[in-house]
Amino acid sequence: MNTLGAASSGVRSVRAVLFDLDGTLLDTAADISVALNRALAEQGLPELAPAVVRVLIGGGVPALIGRTLARLGAGAAAVDAEALLDRFTFHYGCINRHEEMQTRAYPGVAEGLAQLHALGLKLAVVTNKPRQATIELLTRLGLARPIRAVVGGDSVAHRKPHAEGLLRACEELRVGPREALMVGDSLTDVLAARAAGLSVICVPYGYNEGADPRSLPCDAFVESVADLPPLLIASGIVALA
Template structure:
């Protein structure tokens, strides 16, 4: 299979696409819960809850579910605890997914303009990219608090397209979740998803991206 067009720019999501960050997120959530006098959530649950920013993750931990809202006072107390913990441990256990480094080398070698667009706050994004050794691959990094809106809003993608001077129709988003698909569709981008990421337990194929890959090196043939 070959992608319908050769993009001039590729924007790539971070958590669940480039990096498995759940081990660090889960450890911080469980420490936060302990400090609040509550039982731990566990990594399996946290893996189902990530993908919409840390505030939403903390809210889900407090209620123990994907949907719903915690007591406002509980969230106000819990969030600063988590943020302090995560700032200290943002890359203690997180690792690149297999094939990511090779895939990025391939894209860079072919001359693609690369940007990282994530819902993770910038204060966590930059240190994590540096720690796993891939920051230099990206000309532009947009965090979840860089702009007034984050994915699934198309704003971060359109901002990147304007930054690079590249039309959305010649641009590609590479992600793992329905938020990435919705943002790409709204922005007029192509969208490829990885099969292994964080999509709240749902098969990403149900969101109907243009293509699904199991590992980054598959981009070599797909974008040939």
């Protein structure tokens, strides 16, 4: 089993775990693709294949829109990025409030969150997605109960990879950075954790802007969130409740 050494990571004991959302807890790519293509169609622009959109995900909606326009090149030069962002947000909100939603939790997420909660750990989500949209998704998928804090991209002045969101979550949970760790799927998450002084664990199945998540310079990997509780126990940085 992978272990997370207390001495090497700077963690003495873990009291809180912070999670990224898209690509870590939830597979949102299908709904993001549908919403983006609806917004593009309204602008008279060609649709992008879901596999292409998946590579563009990361860093929040403004980054997604910027990468989309860059991908489309000269044909999208006259498009108002803010208008496209607004229409994407509208369509994505409609999808998330109706039965057509395809977003699902990754295997092991519900079990892992429940096990971490049972160990007495405080849990938070730190995402570049808007806070209210995040809460609605977690609630609809039955994952909200063990989550004590949600910090969205609109909750702070600086989004990940800046440290502000992670430090805000630690403050809301009343733990220090050395008492928390971050779980994510991208370089954005790793950089944010390093900047905030947190250890970081990565999952191998996320987006990471198309790059292999296993190449990330994190402290450890888990195949699923369900593997996180035994990793922490085996590493000796969290005690059995």
